[in-house]
Amino acid sequence: MAIRDILVYPDPRLKQVAEPVERFDAELRELVHDLEQTMDAGPGAVGIAAPQIGSCRRVIIIDVSSRPKLKNHGRLYLVNPEIIHWEGLETGREGCLSVPDYTGNVVRAQRIRVSALDPHGRPLELDMEGFEARALQHEVDHLDGLLFLDRLVSRRHDLFKRKTYQARKDKP
Amino acid sequence: MxxxxxxxxxxxxxxxxxxxxxxxxxxxxxxxxxxxxxxxxxxxxxxxxxxxxxxxxxxxxxxxxxxxxxxxxxxxxxxEGHLHEHRQPDVRITVFGADRSGIVAQVSGALAEAGLDILELESSVAGSRQHPLYIMQLEGVATRGIEALRQALAEELPQDIDVRIEPIDTLVG
The missing domain is CATH 3.30.70.260 (ACT domain)
Incomplete structure (x- = not known):
């Protein structure tokens, strides 16, 4: 069990589609543990996916509880996660452990329903919104060989403003 | 060299x-x-x-x-070419109103006093020749917090200008 090196773009392993997990054994538990240690060692990451440490398996961790004002489920260890429903779109800023020194705007679904297994193989179904939903979508993209760079939208023109109709509240 | x-x-x-x-x-x-x-x-x-x-x-x-x-x-x-040292913005501000002189000076003056460090700014003159519209979007670091920016604008912003201040919470995953 260890903190592992984070693969950095353009490492070709980040472009692979990860394989579903079929066995919930000691090897999986070790992978989850390494993922967690590596995420916690990094600078302020709210999620990590197994391909980022060179394991081509469909395993992610997300944890946005560092933003206590935002709705969240705490720390989630998800195996074979799937987005089974989504609604709404919003633009937000993302960066990535695998893409140092760059952040960009990405459009993501606002609300999602996720089905997954926990590390013991028990099924889960979760409703997520906002920042937590964004974190999950970012990590699931890693499982499909996609980086946020693949989804960048213009930094200058915000197509889907986050709070369009609250504009006047900012005015005195 | x-x-x-x-x-x-x-x-x-x-x-x-x-x-x-x-x-x-x-x-x-x-x-x-x-x-x-x-x-x-x-x-x-x-x-x-x-x-x-x-x-x-x-x-x-x-x-x-x-x-x-x-x-x-x-x-x-x-x-000096300092690469790989990007600063991350934590606030995005959109300003718009009927075009007139002084919008940038008034808004940026109030924001600078409240601790805004601008990292990028883009502005356009839109609308028609008869009714020009000024639109400015900027991103920066609120060195004294976003609330300080809101307060500064609430106190000093002329009524003919619309401003939206949004936090940028960058997700790293």
């Missing part, structure tokens, strides 16, 4: 400016760094970091055929 320069290019917009300038720099053995290129009021503008071992005069000479043919004015300044 290679040095960094900031190349500034301005001229009436026409197709091919970026391609011609960058080809010329590539042939002259320059490495390009970060850039901002945008059309402003019918002019095409380039701010481009260039790394080269050539002396300034030689680089200007290499670019001259292109700048003369495309009627571009060009300027080169030696700079």
């Amino acid at each position: 290679a040095h960094w320069y900031m190349l500034t290019v301005v001229g009436a917009d026409r197709p091919g400016i970026v391609a011609r300038i960058s080809q010329c720099l590539y042939q002259a053995g320059c490495n390009l760094g970060e850039a901002s290129m945008i059309r402003l009021g019918g002019n095409f503008t380039i701010m481009l970091m260039i790394q080269t071992a050539q002396p300034r005069r030689q680089l200007e000479q290499a670019l001259r055929p292109v700048t003369e043919e495309l009627a571009l004015s060009l300027h080169l300044d030696p700079i």
